[in-house]
Amino acid sequence: MPSNFVILAAGKGTRMESDLPKVLHEVGGAPLIAHALRLADSLLPDRVIVVTGYEGAAVAKSAAHWNPEAIIVEQAEQLGTGHAAQMAMPALTGTSGDVFVTFGDTPFIRTATLEAMQDARKTRDLVVLGFEAADPDARYGRLVMDGEDLQAIVEYKDADAATRAIRLCNSGVICTSAQRLPALLAQLKNENAAAEYYLTDIVAIARAAGLSAGVVTCPEEETLGINTRTELARAEVIFQARARRDALEDGVQLVSPDTVHFAFDTLLGRDAVVEPYVVFATGVTVESGARIRSFSHLEGAHVSRGAVVGPYARLRPGAELAEHAHVGNFVEVKNATIGEGTKASHLSYIGDADVGAGTNIGAGTITVNYDGVFKHRTTIGDRAFIGSNSTLIAPITIGNEGFTAAGSVITDDVAPGALAIGRARQVEKPGLARALMARLRAKKDKT
Known part of the structure; x- marks a missing residue:
């Protein structure tokens, strides 16, 4: 009826x-x-x-x-x-x-x-x-x-x-x-x-x-009707207990259930593993076999089978991780796709970007997506290697198997298979370090 x-x-x-x-x-x-x-x-x-x-x-x-x-x-x-x-x-x-x-x-x-x-x-x-x-x-x-x-x-x-x-x-x-x-x-x-x-x-x-x-x-x-702040707090406790119980009954492994915080619409696949102190905000789907490591925060994100998130990672709205992708320590992903098997293991910001399969994002990499008025997109191809502390100034495209040298500021597209170096040439002055330190110490002794 x-x-x-x-x-x-x-x-x-x-x-x-x-x-x-x-x-x-x-x-x-x-x-x-x-x-x-x-x-x-x-x-x-x-x-x-x-x-x-x-x-x-x-x-x-x-x-x-x-x-x-x-x-x-x-x-x-x-x-x-x-x-x-x-x-x-x-x-x-x-x-x-x-x-x-x-x-x-x-x-x-x-x-x-x-x-x-x-x-x-x-x-x-x-x-x-x-x-x-x-x-x-x-x-x-x-x-x-x-x-x-x-x-x-x-x-x-x-x-x-x-x-x-x-x-x-x-x-x-x-x-x-x-x-x-x-x-x-x-x-x-x-x-x-x-x-x-x-x-x-x-x-x-x-x-x-x-x-x-x-x-x-x-x-x-x-x-239970919500009429006071106390009842609202009690409702949150009830909601979390119910969400954890439902997840466990559905075959999700919660390593420390009482430390995991669920949202209204969190979807976790069977055999997904959630480590302690993970927060799911709204709009998150985690597929079977994925692992969310401790102290990670996810919102508006999709994590595919076999992917690993964290520890200490943040996925913001629009984050899409393909199968077996890895987003590690202190990595933030926003409105970006991370391809199959791609790794961003340390200390990076990937925003408004499309990253291909099998790519490595070195520690300290930043996609510079905002010019103060508009957001711009970064595209990184398959099997690329982004050296540590690379700064990618969007809009920009790094081709398949492209390589950026560590410490580079990349402002132009990089052709497939090419190496891009965007840093000042190193200049060495023999003996100058000792002379400079001696001068500074002498100056300090006079004060």
Whole structure:
């Protein structure tokens, strides 16, 4: 059955003590809204609608980055979760199937959990996601059950002592028919302690209309919402633990798992090896059999099978390492391709460059790619040898099997198979060093 999503992302998040909208705070290097959009995308939905409010333009821009097809609607006045969902209803017109209402600040709900809700929809008109709270005094809404039937959701602030004693709590996530949801939301009232339109009231409305309601449960961790900096920090810990566990289960060797930092979209192939204290920022793919050595930082990079990175290497966005390439100690690569079997083992910057296969980049080599206004590209062919401390002034091309002498500043193209020397000729003055040092020492003795 087709699915649709309404993601509520209008809140300011006052308790975050931040000018940034709550859903733009990051877990795993990506904003919370990105996690919500990825979850929605996992079910291949027909429509994804994001409801914005506080700093709506910034939230809309981020949402469009992570899902360009997302439909953005605005909740100009924040009057509760039910009101926010109402704002999305015009964008649902003409669609069919199920609709999930989720939240932009809950990053850990799994695809399997939503699939279980969809499966429960085969026998229920409305399905709510619930969990057993570890803290009996937790301030969550309570799910009031009659056997297997959900009767109502009661917000904590509106609950009496007997209702608060219920341990089955509401996550806020619901699933129902896309055709039925608008009618249920239209009946919401704000007759409650907060004078808000609660999305949760649609359960009682549905039951009064003779519709059935049920509950699917998940671990409490999945439902974690981010409301404070403390909760954000806790979410990062949970995210990293989950990412490490998933990597190990997928056949990745993490030498010291607790020291490896993952991003929202890190992809590691089977039998990849990651040594201690490696940081993956967003946009990194490491293929099977590659090795990422200690204290390396990767972002927006692709590392092919059998390649070695580090230790102490930095791969920046656009770095592409072919099979069995080696980028070593204190080497930085940015917007550059490194060919198969090519080595840049020490102390080099390779930016805006294309380096062929089987080439050696000597220690201290720099591709000078920026003239203060424009970036320029360096091209190095196959089986070239770039001598240590070479400075390559782009735009420039070093042909196949070209050779640059150590210490050269290369400003012109080098033909295939040619040797380029771009340094001042050495001049030697016999005995001058001793004479100069004697003169300096004598001068020092007089002071």
